[in-house]
Amino acid sequence: MTVVKTPLIEVRGLSKHYPVGTMRRKRLYAVDDVDLTIGEGECVGLVGESGCGKSTLARVLARLVDPTEGKITLSGADIASMPARSFGGSPLRRDIQVVFQDPTESLNPGFTVFQSIADPLKRLLGGTSKDIAEMVFAALDDVGLPREYGTRYPHHLSGGQKARVGIARAIAVKPKLLVLDEPTSALDVSVQSLILHLLAKLQKQRNMSYLFVSHDLNVVRLLCDQIAVMYLGRIVEFGPSNSVFYDPRHPYTRALIDAIPDPARKNTARIKLEGSASSPIDPNQSACRFAGRCPAEITICSQTMPLLTARDDGGLVACHRADDVALRTSAQAGARMS
Ligand SMILES: Nc1ncnc2c1ncn2[C@@H]1O[C@H](COP(=O)(O)OP(=O)(O)OP(=O)(O)O)[C@@H](O)[C@H]1O
Ligand SMILES: [Mg+2]
Structure with a gap:
């Protein structure tokens, strides 16, 4: 609670x-x-x-x-x-x-x-x-x-x-x-x-x-108590620490967690951050800032900026794919094994 x-x-x-x-x-x-x-x-x-x-x-x-x-x-x-x-x-x-x-x-x-x-x-x-x-x-x-x-x-x-x-x-x-x-x-x-x-x-x-x-x-x-995850100037996920850490809904949060060295999680699916963030100079205000780097990207991500919306556990997430159960389940499996 x-x-x-x-x-x-x-x-x-x-x-x-x-x-x-x-x-x-x-x-x-x-x-x-x-x-x-x-x-x-x-x-x-x-x-x-x-x-x-x-x-x-x-x-x-x-x-x-x-x-x-x-x-x-x-x-x-x-x-x-x-x-x-x-x-x-x-x-x-x-x-x-x-x-x-x-x-x-x-x-x-x-x-x-x-x-x-x-x-x-x-x-x-x-x-x-x-x-x-x-x-x-x-x-x-x-x-x-x-x-x-x-x-x-x-x-x-x-x-x-x-x-x-x-x-x-x-x-x-x-x-x-x-x-x-x-x-x-x-x-x-x-x-x-x-x-x-x-x-x-x-x-x-x-x-x-x-x-x-x-x-x-x-x-x-x-x-x-709470974690705020920032990407290119914007908060992309926010919520109680355990929820954000063990049930990340944003692919970027998940990639940050997956980057934590942990031999116990060797065999689980991981999101790897490739390349670097795009330029913070006059960024496209009609696209997700993580578009172009996000492994879960779909068409809407490069057309509409996702806004922070409520998660079901009191947190907030800004991602068009936040409710994708398949993405969430593999992230949870990885995090809980640690
Ligand atoms: N005084 C300034 N003038 C112009 N650009 C700036 C200034 N201060 C910060 N920036 C730019 O703002 C962006 C954010 O910088 P900031 O130092 O807040 O990042 P950070 O998340 O704290 O990074 P780090 O983890 O390396 O400390 C960067 O692109 C940086 O170059
Ligand atoms: Mg700093």
Whole structure:
């Protein structure tokens, strides 16, 4: 049974198009007409191939970048119409914090750990030096870093410790939503699982919502309540993690799952992704974005863009062949054997 959570952030018709070329008449559709809802205390995973628009969507949603079009409602307030700069100075900024992919690049090398965590606290919450220090130390405790690390600079820290500082800085202001853009992909495998466990623990403890961007569908399945699958700027499938993972209805989702190395599934039918996605510059708005690459393609796919429609289990899928039982059955057989 799907538990419907109170929406924290609602995205409707969100697009981010970049002008390209010297004449700037062409447009790159990095994010195109995206609807997404993240509930209070809910973790939504965002997956898709490189270049499909995950980071752009994450950055627009976190209001680091202005959208071209669309609405973003956070706790009832429309934040899409606010320019990114004014949002940065508004009280709502503390509600959405971001953890970036590369902990080294995201920390100021000239700041100590204490200064890095204290900086957003001073800007967004204020208070006496004593208040700020208490909040910094509480954040260090929460991410499992000894308080004496406060005096260290980033170059004194390991990758995992830098990742912990990045998380401490983001959670110190007590956000409602953490946007995590591949937070562990720059880390050693041994450290990745420690950081993932920490993120899972913090989410439960604080009932935060997460938008968790990742290439790793297995991690997303374990950590997230819902999975959103993105292809060339659009969400093509969305739903409860287990439904999307074990009963994918979109051939692209199925291909992503089939690409997960798993010797136990050697003999099952798989969808293999051939070639690369077509160009995101002025894409055909009358065709499925996956047309031309989709093994289940039929005539209508190159004539009409499929829109997200309800699955029977609370999810959504944008595919003309979503109800094809034969396609579904072989995907389920493959996934359940793992
Ligand atoms: N500032 C920008 N100006 C122009 N094009 C951009 C800009 N930022 C992103 N893009 C383009 O938008 C598309 C989506 O990029 P984005 O970084 O969001 O993808 P991604 O899914 O995060 O990829 P990855 O998995 O490699 O991080 C790409 O075609 C990219 O080249
Ligand atoms: Mg990215």
